[in-house]
Amino acid sequence: MDDKWFKAQQKKVGVTADAIAGRLGKSRSNVSHIYNGRQKMTLEWAQAFSDALEVPIDEVLTRAGVVLQSQPPKESMPIQADTPTTARRTRPPGALSEENAHRLLVRSDQSELLALHQGNTTHRKATEVAGALGLNENSEMWEVNSYAVSMCGYMPGDIILADRGLSELCKPGDIVVADVANWGNKGKTTILRKYDPPALVPAAGPNLDQRIHIVDFVNVVIRAKVIASWRS
Structure with missing residues (x-):
């Protein structure tokens, strides 16, 4: 220390x-x-x-003397967010079906969250930090790509660590990662929002997207609770 x-x-x-x-x-x-x-x-x-x-x-x-692991976690500890395997393992009753659990179908520059690509510098550094914080099989890492909850301190470029195991234990005010069904193209969008039961609400400026989503466990599903964030 x-x-x-x-x-x-x-x-x-x-x-x-x-x-x-x-x-x-x-x-x-x-x-x-x-x-x-x-x-x-x-x-x-x-x-x-x-x-x-x-x-x-x-x-x-x-x-603080916490040793950061330089080696990536075992393959059995998935951190590459938003894969069919991840969606299948953690899907709660009534959640999005397998056919709607694929990767984002919108352009990446329009997505609120970006999956980290294995092997690049950002991914390696994020893996080290997340490993020191107790990375486990329920962990997901994302890069923030919008101002959806900027008033809560989450800005584009920030890395977030989310825990799927806490998805059903979220409290009012928690920042969460959620899946919203896009029935037109049989896909989904992964969003970052503040939880205000039963809704997911933005925390952004008045000129930004102010849409809210009601959690119904079918069309809108909380996939993970954000437990940490940092800037690289």
């Missing part, structure tokens, strides 16, 4: 330990415990430090 670096970053951006802890509703003693090694740097804390100190989450993890 490079506590001197963390404290220097706090001073640089003018953030107190109270402010960092307050992001999670905790006290400054928790921050002190992380600095002296008595408390683990968890996913939630790493995200809080990243946001407060205005640094990438992988930098936070490295400075």
